[in-house]
Amino acid sequence: VRCQQYPPLRALQASAVLSGASDEHKKDSWASSSQQHFESPPAGHQPEEKSQGPHPSYTGQGGQESEDYESEEQLQHRILTAALEFVPEHGWTAEAIAEGAKTLGLSVAAAGLFHSDGSELILHFVSECNSKLSELLKKEQKLVQLGEAEKKPIDEFLRDAVETRLRMLIPYIEKWPQALSVLLLPRNIPSSLSLLTSMIDDIWHYAGDQSTDFNWYTRRAVLTAIYNTTELVMMQDSSPGFEDTWRFLENRVADAMTMSNTATQVQSTGEAVVQGLMGAAVTVSN
Amino acid sequence: RGLAAGPEMHFGFQTVTEEERREKIYQVFENVAKKYDVMNDSMTLGIHRVWKDILVHKMNPCPGTLLLDVAGGTGDIAFRFINYVRSVRQRQLQRKLKHHQNLSWQEIFESYQNDKFNNSLGDSQVVVCDINREMLKVGKQKAQHLGYSEGLSWVLGNAEELPFDDDKFDVYTIAFGIRNVTRIDLALQEAYRVLKPGGRFLCLEFSHVSNPLLSRLYDLYSFQVIPVLGEVIAGDWRSYQYLVESIRQFPPQEELKAMIEDAGFFRVDYENLNFGIVAIHSGFKL
Numbered sequence: 193v194r195c196q197q198y199p200p201l202r203a204l205q206a207s208a209v210l211s212g213a214s215d216e217h218k219k220d221s222w223a224s225s226s227q228q229h230f231e232s233p234p235a236g237h238q239p240e241e242k243s244q245g246p247h248p249s250y251t252g253q254g255g256q257e258s259e260d261y262e263s264e265e266q267l268q269h270r271i272l273t274a275a276l277e278f279v280p281e282h283g284w285t286a287e288a289i290a291e292g293a294k295t296l297g298l299s300v301a302a303a304g305l306f307h308s309d310g311s312e313l314i315l316h317f318v319s320e321c322n323s324k325l326s327e328l329l330k331k332e333q334k335l336v337q338l339g340e341a342e343k344k345p346i347d348e349f350l351r352d353a354v355e356t357r358l359r360m361l362i363p364y365i366e367k368w369p370q371a372l373s374v375l376l377l378p379r380n381i382p383s384s385l386s387l388l389t390s391m392i393d394d395i396w397h398y399a400g401d402q403s404t405d406f407n408w409y410t411r412r413a414v415l416t417a418i419y420n421t422t423e424l425v426m427m428q429d430s431s432p433g434f435e436d437t438w439r440f441l442e443n444r445v446a447d448a449m450t451m452s453n454t455a456t457q458v459q460s461t462g463e464a465v466v467q468g469l470m471g472a473a474v475t476v477s478n
Numbered sequence: 479r480g481l482a483a484g485p486e487m488h489f490g491f492q493t494v495t496e497e498e499r500r501e502k503i504y505q506v507f508e509n510v511a512k513k514y515d516v517m518n519d520s521m522t523l524g525i526h527r528v529w530k531d532i533l534v535h536k537m538n539p540c541p542g543t544l545l546l547d548v549a550g551g552t553g554d555i556a557f558r559f560i561n562y563v564r565s566v567r568q569r570q571l572q573r574k575l576k577h578h579q580n581l582s583w584q585e586i587f588e589s590y591q592n593d594k595f596n597n598s599l600g601d602s603q604v605v606v607c608d609i610n611r612e613m614l615k616v617g618k619q620k621a622q623h624l625g626y627s628e629g630l631s632w633v634l635g636n637a638e639e640l641p642f643d644d645d646k647f648d649v650y651t652i653a654f655g656i657r658n659v660t661r662i663d664l665a666l667q668e669a670y671r672v673l674k675p676g677g678r679f680l681c682l683e684f685s686h687v688s689n690p691l692l693s694r695l696y697d698l699y700s701f702q703v704i705p706v707l708g709e710v711i712a713g714d715w716r717s718y719q720y721l722v723e724s725i726r727q728f729p730p731q732e733e734l735k736a737m738i739e740d741a742g743f744f745r746v747d748y749e750n751l752n753f754g755i756v757a758i759h760s761g762f763k764l
Contacts, residue, residue, distance in 0.1 A: 264744060267764060287570075290540045298676025299648040300543055305745060305762060308538050 268305060271296060272316040276364075279317075283367045284310035284374060311380050314371045315387065321360045322391045328356060329398040346399060347445045353395045354419055354441055358426055362434075369427050392416050414451075418444045487660060490723030496660055503658050504610060506717045507551070511612035513712040514552055515620075520707050521718075527554075529756050530653060533682045534558040536749070536758060537649055541567045541600025546647040546672060548637045548665075549655020550606040551613030553620055553630075560626055563602040570600070599629045605647075607635045638664040642672045649673075653682040657728045666741035673763045679743055685750070685757035686730035692753050700725070731757050 275292025282288040286308045290300035306312045335341040344352065361368055375384040392415045421444060426437045487499045494502065510517065518526045533555065539545065541563050547555045578585070608614050614632050621630060635641045637652070637659050650669045659665045669679050687693040700722045708718025729737065731748050734757075738746045743761030750757050 264764060286538055287540050293676055296676075299674035299678070299763075300540055300676075301537075301648040301674075301678035302676035302762065302764075303540070304536075304538065304678050304760070 490720040507610045545604040548652045551608045553617040556604045567600045603629045607633045651680045679761040681759040684725040687754040
């Protein structure tokens with residue numbers, strides 16, 4: 193699926209404007225129908241480059257300028273999105289990024305902007321999947337609020353959320369083990385861990401108030417364990433439509449539910465036992 | 479007109495005019511051309527090979543890259559580039575074959591046909607450009623001797639005024655050459671001009687050592703040993719005196735970085751090799 197909302201020409205436009213400062217610019221031939229600004233840069237392009245600050249981007253600020261002006265970060269974002277298409281063939285590598293850059297009209301050397309092990313590409317993909325999941329969960333929640341859908345019981349909700357998220361891996365499943373190992377590199381662990389925890393938190397957030405049985409940390413740990421183990425099972429799964437994986441998921445979620453019930457049971461049994469002992473102690477003392 | 483035919487410049491530790499500088503440098507390289515590689519090996523104790531390897535590794539070119547190697551006289555970078563791209567291409571082909579395990583004889587035959595068509599370099603090409611005819615001659619002889627023929631071309635040209643069209647190349651390299659360019663700013667602007675959007679600028683050059691102890695040792699070695707080696711091996715003390723002096727006159731890392739940014743490049747940074755004896759500067763045309 194190509195994320196090309198903007199034709200390749202835009203990349204050239206963007207780069208033309210980014211570099212539009214210099215007067216000796218011979219890029220007049222690229223002056224397309226839309227806006228082309230050769231404004232003098234505020235003290236060179238440094239502010240834009242270093243602070244990555246104001247992103248007067250596609251949100252329509254400042255009229256004409258906004259559509260052409262693109263920060264380096266956004267350009268990187270676009271290159272990585274375009275590169276995803278080539279991952280099934282080339283893996284999570286600089287080659288995939290190079291191909292992606294080519295589709296945007298940039299030189300293949302632009303892959304040099306990123307690490308050669310593909311870390312940024314993988315992290316980008318994970319964060320995109322997480323955003324997609326959030327969107328879907330939000331939509332679902334809205335439907336429930338509007339009364340157009342039934343509120344799911346907690347175990348079904350968790351199961352569906354994890355399944356939806358894992359299904360996003362299917363087009364890339366062959367190369368996903370490679371991605372997992374890259375995510376475990378010490379350099380990447382902070383980012384990959386934070387992406388994982390924020391996704392888990394997101395799911396719990398949309399799960400609603402039903403989650404009062406667990407306390408906050410156990411909730412996180414339980415769902416993280418379910419997600420990670422299911423992901424690993426999925427890597428090995430060769431059943432049609434990954435039905436083995438979904439069955440595994442169902443069992444793990446069920447386990448988690450019984451565990452929470454057992455936990456409360458244990459707690460209340462514990463309390464009962466303590467009370468019994470107290471009573472016995474009082475009786476004995478009297 | 480006055481005595482000076484142009485602005486004052488440095489030639490090593492002497493002060494000369496722009497024109498004189500160009501002439502003198504031309505003569506230096508005319509004299510050393512035949513012994514250039516031998517001298518490199520003896521002066522740097524062979525370490526220059528590692529520096530050049532690191533440069534090409536940093537470039538990480540994929541097949542299909544178009545490289546312009548400026549001041550590339552004897553072809554060191556060009557040959558390394560070809561080797562690198564060839565091995566990447568091999569790996570690509572192996573991967574493709576692994577994918578297609580069950581090929582009919584017809585398909586195998588066709589795939590061999592296709593590979594002959596797209597040469598073993600995957601359409602990568604390198605253009606070696608140098609201002610000095612003697613250096614190019616030596617380079618061509620070396621290429622013939624080592625067996626490099628595909629994807630290689632030799633062009634006589636001045637880095638300050640390249641004989642190429644705009645937006646042609648994926649990567650521009652200049653290894654140990656920018657020091658000898660009289661107007662560095664013009665060379666950088668030309669580099670910017672001939673690069674495609676997304677293209678990469680890479681510069682390998684002697685730079686400044688910040689560590690004081692090392693700096694003293696380095697100075698000692700440079701001024702006492704190298705000119706002597708020059709006299710003994712190449713029979714030309716003056717040229718190597720010039721070389722050592724020109725290294726001292728060259729702008730340090732941060733200054734060169736600023737100059738590259740002025741030419742319009744983004745994401746400019748440098749990597750010190752051997753504590754700053756040599757530095758690789760990199761920038762992107764975005």
